Amino acid sequence: MSRPTLADVARLAGVAISTASVVLNNKGRVSPATRAQVQAAAQALGYQPNAVARRLASRRTNIVAVVVPSLANPFFATIVHELQGRLLDAGLDIIMYDTEDDVQLEAKHTESLLRNRVDGVVFIGQHTGMEHPNDQILRELPEQGVKLVLVERELSESPIPQIYADKEEGARSAVRHLVSLGHRRIAMVGGFLSMGGSFLRRRGYETALQEAKIPVDSDLIVDGGFTPLGGYQVTRELLLRRPGITALFVANDLMSIGVLKALQESGKRVPEDVSVIGFDNIPESRFLNPSLSTVDVPTRRLGQAAAEVLLSSLEDKTTNSRTIVFPVELIIRDSTGPCNVNI
Amino acid sequence: MSRPTLADVARLAGVAISTASVVLNNKGRVSPATRAQVQAAAQALGYQPNAVARRLASRRTNIVAVVVPSLANPFFATIVHELQGRLLDAGLDIIMYDTEDDVQLEAKHTESLLRNRVDGVVFIGQHTGMEHPNDQILRELPEQGVKLVLVERELSESPIPQIYADKEEGARSAVRHLVSLGHRRIAMVGGFLSMGGSFLRRRGYETALQEAKIPVDSDLIVDGGFTPLGGYQVTRELLLRRPGITALFVANDLMSIGVLKALQESGKRVPEDVSVIGFDNIPESRFLNPSLSTVDVPTRRLGQAAAEVLLSSLEDKTTNSRTIVFPVELIIRDSTGPCNVNI
Numbered sequence: 147m148s149r150p151t152l153a154d155v156a157r158l159a160g161v162a163i164s165t166a167s168v169v170l171n172n173k174g175r176v177s178p179a180t181r182a183q184v185q186a187a188a189q190a191l192g193y194q195p196n197a198v199a200r201r202l203a204s205r206r207t208n209i210v211a212v213v214v215p216s217l218a219n220p221f222f223a224t225i226v227h228e229l230q231g232r233l234l235d236a237g238l239d240i241i242m243y244d245t246e247d248d249v250q251l252e253a254k255h256t257e258s259l260l261r262n263r264v265d266g267v268v269f270i271g272q273h274t275g276m277e278h279p280n281d282q283i284l285r286e287l288p289e290q291g292v293k294l295v296l297v298e299r300e301l302s303e304s305p306i307p308q309i310y311a312d313k314e315e316g317a318r319s320a321v322r323h324l325v326s327l328g329h330r331r332i333a334m335v336g337g338f339l340s341m342g343g344s345f346l347r348r349r350g351y352e353t354a355l356q357e358a359k360i361p362v363d364s365d366l367i368v369d370g371g372f373t374p375l376g377g378y379q380v381t382r383e384l385l386l387r388r389p390g391i392t393a394l395f396v397a398n399d400l401m402s403i404g405v406l407k408a409l410q411e412s413g414k415r416v417p418e419d420v421s422v423i424g425f426d427n428i429p430e431s432r433f434l435n436p437s438l439s440t441v442d443v444p445t446r447r448l449g450q451a452a453a454e455v456l457l458s459s460l461e462d463k464t465t466n467s468r469t470i471v472f473p474v475e476l477i478i479r480d481s482t483g484p485c486n487v488n489i
Numbered sequence: 490m491s492r493p494t495l496a497d498v499a500r501l502a503g504v505a506i507s508t509a510s511v512v513l514n515n516k517g518r519v520s521p522a523t524r525a526q527v528q529a530a531a532q533a534l535g536y537q538p539n540a541v542a543r544r545l546a547s548r549r550t551n552i553v554a555v556v557v558p559s560l561a562n563p564f565f566a567t568i569v570h571e572l573q574g575r576l577l578d579a580g581l582d583i584i585m586y587d588t589e590d591d592v593q594l595e596a597k598h599t600e601s602l603l604r605n606r607v608d609g610v611v612f613i614g615q616h617t618g619m620e621h622p623n624d625q626i627l628r629e630l631p632e633q634g635v636k637l638v639l640v641e642r643e644l645s646e647s648p649i650p651q652i653y654a655d656k657e658e659g660a661r662s663a664v665r666h667l668v669s670l671g672h673r674r675i676a677m678v679g680g681f682l683s684m685g686g687s688f689l690r691r692r693g694y695e696t697a698l699q700e701a702k703i704p705v706d707s708d709l710i711v712d713g714g715f716t717p718l719g720g721y722q723v724t725r726e727l728l729l730r731r732p733g734i735t736a737l738f739v740a741n742d743l744m745s746i747g748v749l750k751a752l753q754e755s756g757k758r759v760p761e762d763v764s765v766i767g768f769d770n771i772p773e774s775r776f777l778n779p780s781l782s783t784v785d786v787p788t789r790r791l792g793q794a795a796a797e798v799l800l801s802s803l804e805d806k807t808t809n810s811r812t813i814v815f816p817v818e819l820i821i822r823d824s825t826g827p828c829n830v831n832i
Binding site: 209212216217218220223224226227230231234239240241242243244246255258373374375377378400403404406407410429430432433434435437 | 552555559560561563566567569570573574577582583584585586587589598601716717718720721743746747749750753772773775776777778780
């Protein structure tokens with residue numbers, strides 16, 4: 147019989163792998179009953195965490211895993227496309243997990259990373275500004291000898307390398323651009339706000355307003371779910387509810403397409419009546435009508451950097467604790483202009 | 490020592506795996522010298538193709554591979570997203586290969602499928618209307634005990650299951666719609682034409698013209714490389730060269746965004762002066778200005794069907810030889826209208 151793994155202990159104890167991990171590594175809180183159950187299971191199986199970690203670390207499978215929120219979202223698909231090119235060139239095979247923007251599915255896949263023998267993991271996520279239920283599993287991976295790189299996902303007080311674009315500064319510069327044009331009634335179309343989605347962009351939006359002494363009005367912050375349809379629907383609703391807004395900061399370009407349509411249908415000219423600025427700079431943005439002002443996010447470079455950091459971690463066999471923040475760039479096109487409304 | 494594989498024979502003979510396969514299966518043409526070299530290598534190693542196939546067929550790894558032309562293309566990313574959800578639910582792990590629209594890279598990845606122990610492969614491609622250099626490797630996979638499903642890729646005279654959308658009929662109905670509105674000078678913006686890309690759509694375009702007794706003018710068929718920028722550039726060039734065109738059939742919606750921009754910059758109104766119809770029905774199409782007439786392709790259903798056919802092949806252990814062709818649907822919005830030019 148092969149040596150017992152953390153997954154074996156969890157199975158015998160009837161708990162999640164993350165719970166078994168919390169108990170056996172003495173981190174986080176679980177009930178005394180659960181703790182006793184896990185410890186009994188570990189003893190019964192003769193589980194030796196350090197030995198397992200050493201064994202896994204010493205054996206290379208040449209397989210790495212990529213965890214991604216949604217391949218149907220071009221932002222993430224582009225990161226994965228770049229990442230994958232580099233990893234395949236390096237002779238690695240890639241196991242892909244698409245978590246479909248679902249926390250439960252992410253937990254399931256992340257746990258399976260502990261069971262599967264992979265050399266490394268690139269974990270792509272969303273900054274949410276809150277502790278995430280799956281953070282504990284992520285912290286566990288390096289202790290099991292798996293090299294981990296986080297992309298667009300934070301993990302507080304961790305030496306795990308983290309790579310992301312400076313979305314907060316991007317949002318701040320987009321909204322400062324609107325303020326500099328004289329706008330004061332500036333709405334934000336975010337995405338997945340209740341789960342912490344577009345958290346950094348929201349913070350940048352609020353910071354820019356505060357810097358301009360404009361009160362933050364949470365009634366002007368709406369959720370378009372990151373799709374063109376969502377952007378269209380919430381903008382129609384917003385225009386009925388708050389007809390006086392003169393500018394919109396939209397958390398991605400895909401939603402901006404629906405926002406422009408809603409404005410056009412309401413008889414609002416862009417930018418003469420309402421200015422719109424997006425986020426991401428997807429290839430279609432410069433061809434929209436009017437061409438879309440936006441914030442350029444270097445998605446390809448995020449993917450390349452993630453591959454490079456993972457490959458160097460795999461070579462060094464040391465933990466690489468770099469955090470790389472890529473700057474973003476304000477792109478001014480035809481959808482933003484001076485505020486023509488006297489306030 | 491483990492039993493020799495086809496890859497071992499190829500390595501010893503100093504030829505590609507596909508070449509070794511051609512010789513040992515007596516299919517296709519190779520030079521007599523190469524044939525002798527491969528046969529000598531097979532004999533030296535004691536290679537037994539049937540034994541290997543049996544051994545591979547009997548052992549399950551619960552790993553399947555997905556080969557995809559480009560995850561940066563939303564059309565393929567959506568297919569993969571759906572496919573993957575189903576396969577992960579079935580407890581399979583997925584190894585992903587992105588061939589970056591490159592024949593050489595596709596060959597490299599396809600050969601590695603023969604070396605890696607996977608239970609099955611979903612191979613996503615492009616119909617090209619020509620024999621493909623990697624077809625021989627694809628024919629080899631089932632003989633090695635690997636279950637194979639082809640999506641959007643043809644393989645002539647093969648029992649391998651093939652799943653695709655009826656792009657030819659979609660193109661034909663799109664162009665018939667333009668003809669019914671009185672248009673006769675109808676251009677086509679295709680993609681990767683020299684490599685056979687958008688082959689079926691081109692055939693549908695030509696069929697519809699012939700049915701209407703409109704001569705096919707190859708000067709009106711241009712290549713926009715499937716990107717918004719490409720669509721923009723070739724349309725500008727086309728309008729200078731052939732200012733009399735009154736309608737454009739565009740092989741994907743992404744290019745249509747650039748086509749609309751080029752028309753707008755040239756002072757052409759859509760649809761009053763020029764009609765435009767796209768292909769794919771991506772989520773942003775209905776929010777373009779004007780909203781885009783297009784052909785709806787059921788990408789999600791393609792991905793779901795591929796997963797179902799692969800899973801049933803894996804269960805049956807029989808070769809499933811179904812070909813499934815999904816119908817597509819003409820979606821008429823605001824970018825197509827009557828021809829207002831007297832010809």
